[in-house]
């Protein structure tokens with residue numbers, strides 16, 4: 001049994017009809033929220049109440065609810081994914097809040113992530129960056145080699161895996177005062193840069209992905225480090241240093 005009592009909360013939530021409409025914060029009350037429930041379960045309770053009162057539920061993104069898909073992107077109390085560390089919004093528990101607290105909930109704020117409705121933003125800019133080079137074109141059907149046939153130093157494999165844990169949530173962009181996407185792009189470049197399978201397209205990959213990042217309207221990196229602090233997968237700033245080296249190498253003819 002939880003040591004904390006169920007909570008009554010005031011929610012200040014960003015409501016916006018569509019991309020073209022002006023938005024504003026609206027105030028809601030939720031009652032008897034278990035501290036053991038997740039933040040999205042609390043949002044479900046709110047929406048069930050709204051539907052019961054013939055009001056429109058609050059639109060928010062979610063899918064896996066297991067910290068995998070990266071869709072549950074909410075700015076909570078001024079922090080991407082809320083006040084906990086190394087968790088997504090779907091993994092955030094209500095025990096992080098207090099009975100009677102007022103919680104502000106807003107969408108990601110970045111020019112390259114326009115609001116579609118309420119708390120949902122359009123993150124297709126990330127998809128276009130991935131499409132610009134975030135892949136390998138080695139044959140993967142028919143005569144695929146056994147993974148162990150290519151020797152890779154353990155440290156490189158582990159570091160590449162750490163980079164590959166980026167779930168594309170966009171918290172790095174939302175936390176950055178410049179709305180820079182460098183941590184995301186650097187993770188996607190790094191996961192291939194460290195492996196022999198990624199060498200073939202390495203130069204083209206980093207040049208194309210950075211070009212697409214700039215075209216999407218993300219800001220520049222000024223090494224503040226907020227992205228690393230708010231990233232639910234603890235993607236390291238070292239990825240940005242690695243991507244800068246890859247970019248420099250690729251730029252030298």
Ligand code: SF4
Nearest residue numbers: 166167169170172231
């Ligand atoms: S680097 Fe971290 S914060 Fe940025 S998209 Fe990937 S998982 Fe999300």
Ligand code: FES
Nearest residue numbers: 065069070072090
């Ligand atoms: S809903 Fe998939 S990471 Fe939160």
